[in-house]
Amino acid sequence: MSEPGGDAAVTEVQRPRRVRPSYTPYLLLLPGLAWLVVFFVVPTLSLASQSLQTGNVETGYTLTWHFQTYVDALSHFWPHFARSIIFAGIATLLTLLLAYPLSYFIAQKVGRWKNFLLVLVIAPFFTSFLIRTLAWQTILTDNGPVVALARSTHLTDLLQWVQLTNNDSLMNSRFAVICGLTYNFLPFMILPLYANLERLDHSLIEAAGDLYATPIKTFWKVTWPLSLPGVVGGTLLTFIPAAGDFINSRLLGNTQTVMIGQVIDSEFLRVQDYSTAAAVSFVLMAIIVVIVAFYVRRAGTEELV
Amino acid sequence: MSDQVPSAFQAALARGLISRRTAMAGVAGLAGIAGLAACGSAGKTPTPGATTKARVKAATDTSDTDKLVNWSNWPAYMDVNEKTKSHPTLDAFTKKTGIKVNYTEDYNDNEEFYAKVRPLLEAGSDTGRDMWVSTDWMVARLIRQDYVQKFDLANIPNHSNVDDSLLNVSFDKGRLYSLPWQSGFTGIAWNPKSTGGKKIETIDQLLTDPILKGKVTLLSEMHDTVGLVLLALGKDPASFTAADFDAAIAEIQKAKDAGQIKGFTGNDYTKPLASGDTAACIAWAGDVVQLKADNPSLGYALPAQGFMLWSDNFVIPNLAKHKKNAEMVINYYYDPAVMAEVVDYVNYISPVKGTKEVLLKIDPPVASNPLIIPSQDVLSRSHVFRGLTAAEETDYNRKFQTIVTG
Numbered sequence: 001m002s003e004p005g006g007d008a009a010v011t012e013v014q015r016p017r018r019v020r021p022s023y024t025p026y027l028l029l030l031p032g033l034a035w036l037v038v039f040f041v042v043p044t045l046s047l048a049s050q051s052l053q054t055g056n057v058e059t060g061y062t063l064t065w066h067f068q069t070y071v072d073a074l075s076h077f078w079p080h081f082a083r084s085i086i087f088a089g090i091a092t093l094l095t096l097l098l099a100y101p102l103s104y105f106i107a108q109k110v111g112r113w114k115n116f117l118l119v120l121v122i123a124p125f126f127t128s129f130l131i132r133t134l135a136w137q138t139i140l141t142d143n144g145p146v147v148a149l150a151r152s153t154h155l156t157d158l159l160q161w162v163q164l165t166n167n168d169s170l171m172n173s174r175f176a177v178i179c180g181l182t183y184n185f186l187p188f189m190i191l192p193l194y195a196n197l198e199r200l201d202h203s204l205i206e207a208a209g210d211l212y213a214t215p216i217k218t219f220w221k222v223t224w225p226l227s228l229p230g231v232v233g234g235t236l237l238t239f240i241p242a243a244g245d246f247i248n249s250r251l252l253g254n255t256q257t258v259m260i261g262q263v264i265d266s267e268f269l270r271v272q273d274y275s276t277a278a279a280v281s282f283v284l285m286a287i288i289v290v291i292v293a294f295y296v297r298r299a300g301t302e303e304l305v
Numbered sequence: 306m307s308d309q310v311p312s313a314f315q316a317a318l319a320r321g322l323i324s325r326r327t328a329m330a331g332v333a334g335l336a337g338i339a340g341l342a343a344c345g346s347a348g349k350t351p352t353p354g355a356t357t358k359a360r361v362k363a364a365t366d367t368s369d370t371d372k373l374v375n376w377s378n379w380p381a382y383m384d385v386n387e388k389t390k391s392h393p394t395l396d397a398f399t400k401k402t403g404i405k406v407n408y409t410e411d412y413n414d415n416e417e418f419y420a421k422v423r424p425l426l427e428a429g430s431d432t433g434r435d436m437w438v439s440t441d442w443m444v445a446r447l448i449r450q451d452y453v454q455k456f457d458l459a460n461i462p463n464h465s466n467v468d469d470s471l472l473n474v475s476f477d478k479g480r481l482y483s484l485p486w487q488s489g490f491t492g493i494a495w496n497p498k499s500t501g502g503k504k505i506e507t508i509d510q511l512l513t514d515p516i517l518k519g520k521v522t523l524l525s526e527m528h529d530t531v532g533l534v535l536l537a538l539g540k541d542p543a544s545f546t547a548a549d550f551d552a553a554i555a556e557i558q559k560a561k562d563a564g565q566i567k568g569f570t571g572n573d574y575t576k577p578l579a580s581g582d583t584a585a586c587i588a589w590a591g592d593v594v595q596l597k598a599d600n601p602s603l604g605y606a607l608p609a610q611g612f613m614l615w616s617d618n619f620v621i622p623n624l625a626k627h628k629k630n631a632e633m634v635i636n637y638y639y640d641p642a643v644m645a646e647v648v649d650y651v652n653y654i655s656p657v658k659g660t661k662e663v664l665l666k667i668d669p670p671v672a673s674n675p676l677i678i679p680s681q682d683v684l685s686r687s688h689v690f691r692g693l694t695a696a697e698e699t700d701y702n703r704k705f706q707t708i709v710t711g
Contacts, residue, residue, distance in 0.1 A: 057423070058450060058695045080710070134573070142499075142582045167519055171582055172567045254519075254567045258710045266706045269416040270527075272699065 196230025445476035463639035476692030
């Protein structure tokens with residue numbers, strides 16, 4: 001609540017200045033707002049309501065404010081939540097490491113090849129998500145060249161030692177799931193980074209050079225801070241969907257790599273326990289909102305908004 | 306909701322004590338709670354024995370004036386002309402009757418499809434479909450929830466061609482609501498490349514043989530996986546008890562904890578099996594018949610202790626607009642000559658008597674494949690999973706999913 005009288009005073013000063021009130025901005029907002037209400041607010045409320053109901057599909061549900069569902073969901077599925085956050089976090093970090101140099105290269109170094117390379121980045125989107133994930137089954141297959149190379153370089157031993165795989169194969173492991181997530185969400189990191197780095201003002205880098213900054217120092221003091229909005233945008237676009245993903249862990253993982261998206265799928269479709277499914281979805285949403293809010297605040301990029 | 310906004314609040318608003326934005330947030334909050342409550346009350350009150358609720362079943366049948374039928378089916382479940390990408394038997398039906406078949410392959414998964422149509426059926430509205438093809442246990446659920454209509458057998462005279470063994474099923478006594486489209490076996494498949502040439506012919510071997518460690522997949526379809534394990538334990542999937550079910554679950558859990566199982570799959574087990582990444586798995590016979598065309602060395606066993614027989618069945622949902630046309634389609638496919646053409650392509654088991662005789666003429670190798678045309682002896686060792694009550698279904702699915710999602 002604002003301080004008494006404060007608002008009124010301000011509006012009274014402002015009012016005479018307005019010549020004709022224009023409704024156009026509000027009208028332009030209307031479709032977007034209506035969309036949000038119908039496809040976000042109402043479903044979110046319905047989900048919240050569902051999570052607090054008891055009953056079953058056949059006899060119907062009634063709202064009983066049954067908060068125990070949340071307690072049960074968290075105590076059963078906390079390992080899946082933790083696993084999803086960790087997998088998505090690692091995948092996000094990997095996409096950043098891969099995408100940053102690539103985006104910089106496309107944005108600054110390739111001249112007229114820019115558009116062509118961007119098309120190459122987006123090209124995988126022309127195939128379905130499912131097919132792209134299934135392709136990794138072929139890439140990481142036991143008799144394939146990738147596994148042969150990994151075995152001859154003892155990469156498989158290393159991965160097994162850090163517990164990313166369980167045996168000397170690569171498929172059906174944490175490693176495979178993280179690879180799939182990294183690959184599938186890479187374009188979501190590249191595009192915002194590219195859009196940002198493309199606008200990078202070269203005179204600032206030249207100025208840094210004039211002031212005897214080493215290339216590394218120039219990067220950390222000039223390029224990196226300027227690219228933060230792109231980094232934050234890219235990491236959000238990667239992390240959020242990756243945390244809720246269930247295709248990669250299903251097709252590339254094993255019984256120890258089940259992510260929370262699979263749990264929601266199973267509770268909603270197979271067990272038909274809609275309340276638990278809704279509660280798990282809600283907790284996932286809450287966790288992501290908290291992480292993102294904390295992250296955006298830390299990154300401190302007002303330019304994003 | 307606004308009439309319930311406290312007057313003190315309105316007064317504060319009028320005096321400008323509360324900014325408009327705060328007020329809107331407050332109202333939104335109240336509306337939110339109202340919304341939660343509204344969603345709750347929109348649900349039905351639970352009534353014991355809810356299957357007795359009255360439902361509008363039949364719509365006005367426009368079959369005679371509207372020469373159309375909407376059929377949802379599983380992908381790759383119909384003969385295809387590779388050149389024109391058309392379905393020859395469907396085209397022939399249209400030519401013969403003048404009825405256009407709107408054939409859609411949007412039935413990928415029983416549960417997913419159910420989740421899609423349930424809200425419509427529950428609300429008593431038309432699903433836009435006149436027929437679809439559901440697996441046995443899903444048929445049991447659809448009948449239990451009163452979502453499907455009785456056939457008018459007068460429109461299906463070829464109904465007498467249906468194999469007798471498929472007419473007497475526990476979930477639909479007398480086959481009033483469902484008729485079989487295709488059947489199949491669930492057994493064990495293995496790739497000799499990865500088993501060292503060893504044959505994997507029992508569930509016990511699949512779940513415990515160290516040579517398969519970490520290279521086994523089971524089906525995420527509970528009825529198939531648990532059914533086979535029940536048989537391995539000497540129990541009948543057609544009449545097991547809750548304790549039997551728990552014993553089967555414990556068996557699977559043990560194998561999972563030992564690291565024997567690498568995953569639970571749907572149809573996607575086929576590629577890793579063919580490549581050898583999966584050494585052995587629970588598999589559907591029709592898939593393996595197709596896989597063997599490219600990988601002749603693959604092995605397939607129907608366990609001696611018994612194996613599962615499932616069917617996918619025609620059903621006609623409530624309020625279907627072209628019920629009679631749908632029944633004419635069913636009647637058409639129960640002609641052995643037509644069914645033989647379909648089976649020749651999809652390689653599942655035909656529910657129609659006389660299919661073998663036709664196949665012997667048009668494609669003898671298929672007719673002599675025991676997985677497509679099984680002998681009576683083989684059929685007698687097959688088992689059908691029994692229909693479940695609502696409570697059992699929830700309980701069993703939860704126990705099984707606890708293993709799947711670990």
